[in-house]
Amino acid sequence: xxxxxxxxxxxxxxxxxxxYLLTDGGDISFVSVEDDIVNVKFHGACTGCTVNQMTLxxxxxxxxxxxxxxxxxxxxxx
Numbered sequence: 810x811x812x813x814x815x816x817x818x819x820x821x822x823x824x825x826x827x828x829y830l831l832t833d834g835g836d837i838s839f840v841s842v843e844d845d846i847v848n849v850k851f852h853g854a855c856t857g858c859t860v861n862q863m864t865l866x867x868x869x870x871x872x873x874x875x876x877x878x879x880x881x882x883x884x885x886x887x
Contacts, residue, residue: 818876819847826872830855830864837869840886847873847883861885 819839830836835855840848849869855861862885870883 815842815877815879819873819880822873822876823849823869826868829868833858842880845879845881847880848886849883850886 819842823837823839827837834853835858836852837855838850838852840850842848851861855864865883865885873883874880
């Protein structure tokens, strides 16, 4: 998959999960992708949320992998 297509797929995935985060007063943004690891940043209510790591793995990572199966994992950057 070309890098441009990969970045588009990551943004599509974040676009799918974003409405759920916005409902809870949070948001997420793409930071970078390196060695098939996606770096994201939480905003708003998501930064202090006690379940944001579960959201990261079960929601964000799963959705990104659906669009870009070659991604190994998604990590949060502060």
